[in-house]
Amino acid sequence: MSLERFINQAVSSWMSEEGPDSDIVLSSRIRLARNFENYKFPTLFSHEEAQSIILKMEEILRESNFTKFGQMELLKIDDIQPLQKRVLVEKHLISPNLAEDSPYGAVLLTENEEVSIMINEEDHIRIQCLFPGLQLTEALEAANEVDDWLESHIHFGFDEKHGYLTSCPTNVGTGLRASVMMHLPGLMLTQQINRIIPAINQLGLVVRGIYGEGSEALGNIFQISNQITLGKSEEDICRDLKGVVSQLISQERSAREALRKTSNIQLEDRVFRSYGVLSNCRIIETKEAAKCLSDVRLGIDMGYIDHLPKNILNELMILTQPGFLQQYAGGHLRANERDIRRAALIRERIKMESDKR
């Protein structure tokens, strides 16, 4: 398959489109946890209950014409090939849990993959909406619409005091997890991030990076999400998160400007060295790829590099993961083979853009 065709098929809308503040915010996601009334939660439910939940969802899909977000398709986890499952996980459309440990799992996907509904994961239903850039309000609105649609067909477990009843008490109430993925190289380079993360934690929000040595987030990407789901309204949760994210955006921007003033040439050197690595490497591991992609993305945002699209970081971070690499290669790859394939894919992708100029 040609790279261009592969990318067109592989890239979801959140990766290919640009959203507000997309120089720093990669994506915004809303997740709502819901459960069928009078059914045991997935930790304890019977085979019959699990099946009847899937049947009910199939029936809803057949009988109602909810096409606001495009046609939806229901895929049963059991019917999906292992490699394909892995790809869905890497695209954040299903959780690793659903892929591996949910024998009765299924997922409802819209064509553009903006909306995905996981069935029989930790809760019976998990509605997810994923938007590019900082669009928490928009994502919440979309999730609410999907929720209203399902709610007109299903009685969800709810009580006045505890709100939406979920399998885990950490989700009860709104069942809402709002999260924003941010690219924060400026705060990392100026070493401000270690001071900021504890402050954010104090506000009832969680910051996650993919920690490697020295607690560095892979590719300087951080995910910030709410911890509290009870006692605050959905709008308040999103507003609070958005407030902190906006603060972080402005701090990241000033860090970048400070870097431009104090160490412009060093920064430019770093960016172009990484660009050099990505466009010439023959073997590259995930960690180095993530670091270089982060540098190049920063270089695009700061105007040093003008011939690559901004979303190249999101896209390649996803496409160079094991599932995608193997799908592109058309079969199983060992770790060292993946490093070679990864290098080739990145090189080709960069060349593809350079050729377009």
Place this chain on the structure above:
Amino acid sequence: MICQECNQRPAALHFTKIINGEKTEVNLCEKCAQEKGEMFMINGGSGFTFNNLLAGLLNIDPTVQKQNQNTFHQEEVLQCNKCSMTFPQFIKVGRFGCAHCYETFKEQLPPVLRRLHSGNWSHSGKIPKRIGGSIHLKKQVENLKNELKELIQQEEFEKAAKIRDEIRTLEKELPSSSKGGE
């Protein structure tokens, strides 16, 4: 970041512990975390789940244990009659068996929920449309009453009078069964 326990190895686990509303930042390396029993490592140490962490927090918490001892029927283990989940089981796995567990364990839940949700234990978000009607009104009235209290404290009597009228109008719409004070 360096592990706060051994001050040698890099910290691999970072989390906030909230006990009785008091938050503490915890940064530990895997070895110290295991030794301290702060969490259960799963998948051969590749990660941990919030549920395990929750179970850990609840197990070591003296208030939960004390409450259990103080109940009238000390030997009787609280068990959900819909899914058979017991309270000790819930503490162990950190997950409920079914929605009815919330009703079964309602006496035990407020401290648990407060600990997890920064002191909150009652829902104030979306309400499903099918049961919406009177709950929506009740919530609205509740919110307005809170607003009224604040306005009176701030001696904003003109605004307070408006809110009071609004509450009266809304209360007329409430079905008689759900009226009544708190």
